[in-house]
Amino acid sequence: DAGITQSPRYKITETGRQVTLMCHQTWSHSYMFWYRQDLGHGLRLIYYSAAADITDKGEVPDGYVVSRSKTENFPLTLESATRSQTSVYFCASTLLPSGGPYEQYFGPGTRLTVT
């Protein structure tokens, strides 16, 4: 069982290019999240999704676009990459409410460098 996967794991792109980071989970978790992690800032939420076709902005959404046509996939697109978007990106998911803490499970991350 792969759980939650991200691709690519590493990506180098140029300023102004569009780039899409993929996230796939095999658990049928309804909630999915995208974070970026930068030194000095910790993990910051970019976008989240409660279910297929339901998405909403997090703390730092500018310059990013998401979609969720299927429960298992939650791609993140940088429409026109900037150097400030150089970061490590984590996707996470959490189970439907059924009792318990609803902890988030994280994918392995994508290290993105914008030159």
Added chain:
Amino acid sequence: GQNIDQPTEMTATEGAIVQINCTYQTSGFNGLFWYQQHAGEAPTFLSYNVLDGLEEKGRFSSFLSRSKGYSYLLLKELQMKDSASYLCAVRLAYSGAGSYQLTFGKGTKLSVIP
């Protein structure tokens, strides 16, 4: 805005006990989480507190005081593999889908030395 504070770095000796503190000032509160993150890896869930008191899980314990906006993670019998960053995160009491968002502190990098 939301404010979650943790020490940036800590060092402790193998076999010892270390306490990592987290204070928070948020507009709501619906639970506090601790995650462990080894360098170059994803965060993994350690513990969850929503009521005041201590939760124990093997060598790890987490404490919460809601009235003080304070939590700590206690690691006992430290091992070299405990060298990692420890992230404190608060779930705010939003309604609807936003209720499952987490706001993270910047993390505490723990180094365990022989």
